[in-house]
Amino acid sequence: MNKDLFKNRYDVVRIIIAVFAAVFLLRLGYLQLFEKKYDRIAFENAIKELEIYPTRGLVYDRKGELIVYNEAIYDIMVTPHIAKTADSAKICSLLRITMDDYSARMAKARAYSTRKASVFMKQVSLEDYQRFQESQYLFTGFDGQVRTIRKYPHHCAAVILGDVGEVDDNQIKNSNGYYKPGDYVGKSGLERYYEKELGGTQGKKFIYVDVHNREQGSFADAKYDTAAKAGDNLYTSIDIKLQEYGEQLMQNKKGSIIAIEPETGEILCMVSSPGYDPNLLCGAIRGENFKKLVFDSLEPLFNRATMATYSPGSTFKPMVGLISLNERAQGEQYTVPCNGFYAFAGMSLKCSHHHPWATNIEYALAQSCNPYFWQTFRNAIENPKFTNIQESYGTWSDFCRSFGLGSRLCIDLPSEARGNIPSVNYFNKIYGEKGWHSATIISLGIGQGEILVTPLQLCNMYAAIANQGWYIKPHLVRNMEEVHAKKNIKVTLPKNNATIDPQWYIPVNEGLRQVVESGTAIESKINGISLCGKTGTVQNSHGDHHSVFAGFAPKDHPKIAIAVIVENAGFGATYGCPIASLMVERYLNDTVAENRLAKQKKMIETNLIQKYQQGKNMAITSGH
Amino acid sequence: MRNDQKFTGNIDWLTVLIYIVLVLIGWATIYSAVYTEGLSPFNTAGSGTAVNTGKQFQWIVGCLVIGAIILIIDGKFFVTFSYPIFGFFIPLLIGVMFFGAMVKGQRNWIRIGGFQMQPSELAKFTTSLALAKYLSGLNVDIRKWRDKWKAFAIIALPMMIVLIQGDAGSAIVFVVFALVLFREGLESYFLIIGASVIFLSVIALVVPKLWYLWIIFAVIGGVLIYFNYKKRQLVYLITGIVLVSSIYVTGVNFIFDHLKSHQRDRINVLLGREVEKGKDWNIKQSIIAIGSGGLTGKGYLQGTQTKLKFVPEQSTDFIFSSIGEEWGFAGSVVIIGLFMGLLMRLLYLSERQRSKYSRIYGYCVVSILFFHFLINVGMAIGVAPVIGIPLPFISYGGSSLLAFTILLFVFLRLDSQRLEVLR
Structure with missing residues (x-):
């Protein structure tokens, strides 16, 4: 009896052990044979894609x-x-x-x-x-x-x-x-x-x-x-030395410099001031510096050369002249009497300064005579070959657009402003089809009014003038074709023809030469370099006039077209022109002549920052 | 001498064979678990796990020598000195708490030179000796409470000391001696009560609200009483059981809430409950390793889970996951088969003993090996709580290999001398 009981318990122990073994085998069978997800999980655990x-x-x-x-x-x-x-x-x-x-x-x-x-x-x-x-x-x-x-x-x-x-x-x-x-x-x-x-x-x-x-x-x-x-x-087409020099000249000023090689459309430098050291946005310090730059009231992140738009002011005058000449609205030797003011259609507009009467376009450009270009603009708009203003102004504005104004040039930077050449429809809408005439839009004749250009467009316009009738789309990267060929997209840079007959550039460019030789920019004359260009004193609603200069050099076989805008700095001849002349000299001669070092020093040391932070002064008169 | 000739002839070579196979599988698996390119399996230079295979090899050689020595010693030595050996270990176990070396936050190691030993591993062996000695005594009857208490005391004394040492895992192993007592005649209701206790503990933790259980017990009790209301004694019994069960589940809940958080987490993991992210990492990775082994495994030395250290303690507590991953279901079956073979063989050997001492000791050996196997493999495949105890003969570790070797070989020696014992 006793013995049997113990024999029985031997079996119980054996059964207990066997049952657990069976449970284990079932569990292992489930894990290893039926459930497939573990294979994937183990793979994901162990193998990483880097x-x-x-x-x-x-x-x-x-x-x-x-x-x-x-x-x-x-x-x-x-x-x-x-x-x-x-x-x-x-x-x-x-x-x-x-x-x-x-x-x-x-x-x-x-x-x-x-x-x-x-x-x-x-x-x-x-x-x-x-x-x-x-x-x-x-x-x-x-x-x-x-x-x-x-x-x-x-x-x-x-x-x-x-x-x-x-x-x-x-x-x-x-x-x-x-x-x-x-x-x-x-x-x-x-x-x-x-x-x-x-x-x-x-x-x-x-x-x-x-x-x-x-x-x-x-x-x-x-x-x-x-x-x-x-x-x-x-x-890139950038001349880094010129770029550095330009940033130095523009320090403590708001504005921009842009220079283009007219023959190739290559952008030589593009200064937007105030700028910043690009290294500030690298590495661990980036976040903090970015915040600072975003909140800086002087907007250093804003590319003024391509994004800011200005009235071109007097720098637009060669364009006005070219169109009227091309349209035979007036001859080269056309005279406009200037007694310090210009009266027509019941209005009386003042000229900004006194000078002898302009008897031809060259002299008018050299002296930047406003009455002359108001009249020149009127001649184009009131040209008898057109039946109405829509037709004549439409033609006039198309000429402007052919120089790359009023739309993006699509250079190789992500953002660019389009500027503005007001359309016929625009004026029709505002004044009604019969409601506007040359007097209504007369300020366009001296580059004020609705016309807006970016410094880039202004510079490109002067490149086209320098080339006497064509320009190549401005760009920053020289091997663009090479780069794009790798993507099998061939981009050639077509010469965009600005639609003015080449013969008319001869008097206009001579006029631009005279601006520096004997006219408003005479103080920025550079020995040995035939700098051509036009000063501009651009009225604007944000305070003092912008000091503008746009031009090119040398007159024959131009190597550089340049536009300089110094915001709220006053006359074009005071800052825009000297800075441009220094840039041109530096680029063409690799150095600045000794007699001009004082000018260079003055430009570098000029500090207008405080002025920007003071209240805004309204401007009244228009330009040189 | 007649005995000499008998010596080899009476050894159970099948058991020795299984032992050697398991030990070699363990050695090979440890090598795989710690494998890095160019590592020699005999390397003992350097630090970290790189020395594990080499050290284990040294231990294996040492254990074979010790095993051989045990087979030469007269088995009567162990029978005679059961109590002194047991008695010698008690102060050692206590002393180690104060003078021992600290390993992994537990002060329960003896360090002599470069040699480290965990006395709690050997405590299982000495307790087996003492328990066999006591239960085989004349006039000792486990069914009598007088003798029961003494048997319980022999088990509980070392168990409590190990528990105080902070090694709960090793302490729990002592519970398995109940199986020995059961074989020697402990009343079946102990087994039933034991099973009930485990069942109640589990439902106490699984059921979300304690009062659900009170209601369920009351309803079951009420129904049973309704059908038996005339049998007064039975009504008392049912009422008692309901009361005790309710108090017990309440107690379990209370204790669970007051456990150390890592212990609570282990139980939660086992119950499949959400635990804080990362707490169930070990068990998850072990299951992934085994599950990804498939039928035939990823091949020796090819396991990604173990090789890239996703499975922790891969050469000790989680060594089974290395086998499962690299040898698949086939390998797992072989390991389980070998253990079943060993346990069944040992049970058979125990039952054929003429001496009560040898039989009881044999059951002790079976119980201890079984419990380690149960918990270690069960943990690796996610059906047992995470208790860090080694897989006998396979896990890395000199102490445990030595302790299991001594435990097993003493029994083999007793078995080889079984015919010398008169009934």
């Missing part, structure tokens, strides 16, 4: 000088779960952060993942990183990751070159998964316009990672990996 970032293309100026390059910086990564023992006090002192900051950064990393590495500190300089590396054995769980940031060794041309920053959500959404949060792309300027070329193509790499997200070798012998393709270099 982007390989290509190096961004470099940027050179027209003389081959490197103006944008990449510099290695380091992101310090942390894996919180193994970083517990790290010497936090030492890290704080090496990276120059406070203990509170350290805790905050750790908390952020921990919130992302305790077991995966995330950025502890972004964009540490090489120097800091090297010091950090020396003691890295003390910092388990901390690691460095190389990245590159842009460097601008000349500290200028910010509005041209632009900046690089993290992609925004829209770009990520529209990129078909190419961009990920934290990737860098061009945000403005050439960096943005040529993002495709500069950015290169990301590569992919599949690697094994361990639980701490550390690389443990490549997956499947790198069979699925693709290499990154480095970005193309840009060879």
Whole structure:
């Protein structure tokens, strides 16, 4: 009996053991044979897809000088779960952060993942990183990751070159998964316009990672990996020395300088002032500096050369003259009596200064005689060959548009203002079809009124005048064809014909020569260089007149067309013209003659910033 | 000598074979778990897990030597000195709490030179000796309360000390001696009560609100009483059971709420409850590792989950996940088969003993090995709580390998001498 009971219990024990074994086998069968998801999870655990970032293309100026390059910086990564023992006090002192900051950064990393590495500190300089590396054995769980940031060794041309920053959500959404949060792309300027070329193509790499997200070798012998393709270099038309000089001349002034090589349409420099050092928007300091620049009342981020629009003022007079001559509305030797004022249609308009009567267009330009150009404009509008003003003004405005005014020139920068050449419909709408005549729009004759141009358009107009009838679309990158050929889109730059008969440029250009030789800009004469151009004193509603000069040099075979606008600075001859003449001299002669150094010094030292911050003075008279 | 010739002939070579196979599988798996390119399986230089395989090899050699020595020693030595050995270990277990070395936050290691040993591992062996000695005594009857208490005390004393040491995992192992007592005649209701306790504990934790259970017990009790209201004694019994059960589940809830948070998390993980992110990481990764093994596994040294350290403690507590990942279902079945073979073989050997001492000791061996197997594998596949105890013969660790070797080989020695014992 007893023995039986014990034999029985032997079986019970055996059954208990067997039952558990059976449970285990069932569970294992379920896990290993039926449930398929674990295979995928294990794969996702162990294999990571890494982007390989290509190096961004470099940027050179027209003389081959490197103006944008990449510099290695380091992101310090942390894996919180193994970083517990790290010497936090030492890290704080090496990276120059406070203990509170350290805790905050750790908390952020921990919130992302305790077991995966995330950025502890972004964009540490090489120097800091090297010091950090020396003691890295003390910092388990901390690691460095190389990245590159842009460097601008000349500290200028910010509005041209632009900046690089993290992609925004829209770009990520529209990129078909190419961009990920934290990737860098061009945000403005050439960096943005040529993002495709500069950015290169990301590569992919599949690697094994361990639980701490550390690389443990490549997956499947790198069979699925693709290499990154480095970005193309840009060879720009910028003359970086000229650019630097221009920014120096424009310091502490609002305004812009733009220079174009008329023969090629290549932009030689584009200064927007006040500017900023493009290096301010690189690396760890970017965010803070960007905020500062955005809130700066002088708007340094605003590219005045392409985005600001102004009345061209007197710099528009050669255009008025050219159209009237071309339309045979008046001859070269046409005379307008000027007694200091101009009376017609019951109005009396003042001329700004006294000078002998202008007996031809050349002299009228040299003296910038307003009555002469009011009359010239009237002659074009009241031209008997047209039956009504719609026809005559329509023709007149088409001439203006053929010089690239009133619409975007579509240069290779992301943003550009269109300016304004008012249309026939515009005046019809305001005054009614019969309600307007030459007197209504007379101010257009001296470049005031509704006409608005960007400095870029103004400069391009003078390039066309310099070429005596054509221009090439202005551009910043010289190897544009080469760059685009790689994308199989051939872009040739057609010569845009400005529709004035070449013969009429002879008197007009002579007139522009006389402006500097004997006229309003005589003080900016440069020995040995035949500078042509026109001063402008542009009235505007924001205070003192803008000081403007637009021109080109030399007269024959012009090498540079230039437009300078100094906001609220007064007469065109006072700032615009001297700055332009210095730029031209510097560009053509590579140096500034000794007798003009005083002028250079004066221009550099002029500080108008305080003036901008004072109240706004309304302007009354119009221009020189 | 007649005995000499018998010596080899009476050893149960099947058990020895299974032992050697398990130990070698363990060694190979440890190598895989800590494998890095170019690592020698005999390497003992350096630090970290790189030395595990080499050290384990040294332990294996040492254990084989010790096993051989045990097979030479007269088994009567262990029978005679059961109590002194047990008695010697009690102060050692207590002393280690004050003078021992600290490993992983627990002061329960003895360190002599480069040699480290956890006395609590050997405590299972010494307790087995003492329990076998006591229960095999003349006139001892486990069914009598007088003797029951003494048997319980022999088990509870080392268990409590280990518990105080803070090693709850090793302490729980002592519960399995109940199986030995059961074989020796402990009344079945202990088994029933034991099963009921486990059942009540689980439902106490699973059911969201405590008063649901009170109501359910009351309703069941009410229905039973309604049908048996004439049998007064039965009514008292049912009422008692309902009351005790209600108090018990309330107690379980109370204790659960006052557990250390990591202990509570382990139970929560097991119950499939939401725990704070990352707390169920170990078990999840182990299941992923095993699940991704499929039928035949990813191949030796090819497991990503273990190789890339997603599974923690992969050469000790979670070594089964390495096997499951690299050898798949086939490998898992082999391991379970080997353990079943070993346990069943040992049960068979125990039952054939003439001496009560040897049989009881054999059951002790089976119970301990079974419990370790149950918890360790069960934990790796997510059906047992996370209790850090090694898989016998396979997990990395000198102490446990030595303790299991001694435990097993003493029984093999007793078995080889079974014919010398008169009934």
